[in-house]
Amino acid sequence: MRVTGTLQREAWLRTEIPPVERVVPGVWSIPVPIPGSPLRYVLSYLIEHASGFVLVDPGWNAPVSWQALTEGLAACSVPLSAVTAVLVTHVHPDHHGLSDAVRGQSGAWIGMHEHEDAQLARFARPDWNDSTAHYMRWCGSPEEHIRWMTADGYGGAAAAMARADRLLAHGDLVDVPGVRLRAVWTPGHSPGHLCFHDETHDLLLTGDHVLPRITPNISASHPDSDPLADYLESLKELRKTAAKEVLPAHEYRFAGLDARLDDLRDHHIERLEEAAVIVGSAPGRHTAWQVARRVTWSRQWSQLSAVQHQAALGEVVAHLRHLQSLGTVTCATVSGVGLWQSLPRSA
Ligand SMILES: [Zn+2]
Structure with missing residues (x-):
């Protein structure tokens, strides 16, 4: 694995927010801070097409984040009104929180996988807290933790996020002119997680599915799901893209996708062995x-x-x-x- 986002990595090591960068002509990365998070920022990506711009993962919904996003767009000389489509890799609030505001100010449509839209619908259900408490008890969580899970209002905050205008499925080309942007369904970190392969520039936007330094959280949110099987399978799926550079949603850009895919697989094999031993x-x-x-x-x-x-x-x-x-x-x-x-x- 070779770090290509060297400015991003230097900023990461200094615990700073990296600069807005033009990755290649027509593609920019805009770091959007996540206040109070050890992840520090989401890397939002702006991609030019024949009649406007696509924005991928607009970021966390907070005033400081909105300011960074709008100033970032200005640094790219792109008015918010030129954004015609917002794509979200998945609906975690550090990625999807600002989608509604971007849509409101630009008229852009929001695209995501159907399983992500279904999650938003689930968060909004009145029985979300009850089903969460039920599942937490099944996991053997202490009451104190269950109280925290159900009192913190995650479901409520998540339910306030924007629903999809368009659903994207595995293999779909995003409907924008002049650039080939293909959705790759990569469940695991989230059931409807999408990566986007910019085939025009041979760049792979990996969201949280593949990050250069940390391993994404793979959580079972239901006793019957096997998200790790999904994750390991979708690591294989991504290998087929053979993209020359990886643009993750956190940390920094890098080349050498296959080596990183191997590392991530090996990490989970070790974790499986440890859990089996315990x-x-x-x-x-x-x-x-x-x-x-x-x-x-x-x-x-x-x-x-x-x-x-x-x-x-x-x-x-x-x-x-x-x-x-x-x-x-x-x-x-x-x-x-x-x-x-x-x-x-x-x-
Ligand atoms: Zn995430």
């Missing part, structure tokens, strides 16, 4: 929360924030669920709580 190392059955407490994280469990606990828990459920698909562990639901146990290895 489940197998003690007799009896374990909740996902108990397994999560014993996995090696960047910091001790007790020092992680509630947000980090939730990300870690989701990640552990995703790995346990995939181990279950592989026939390594089994899960039984007893009194509403999922209990995980090793299966003896067949000879």
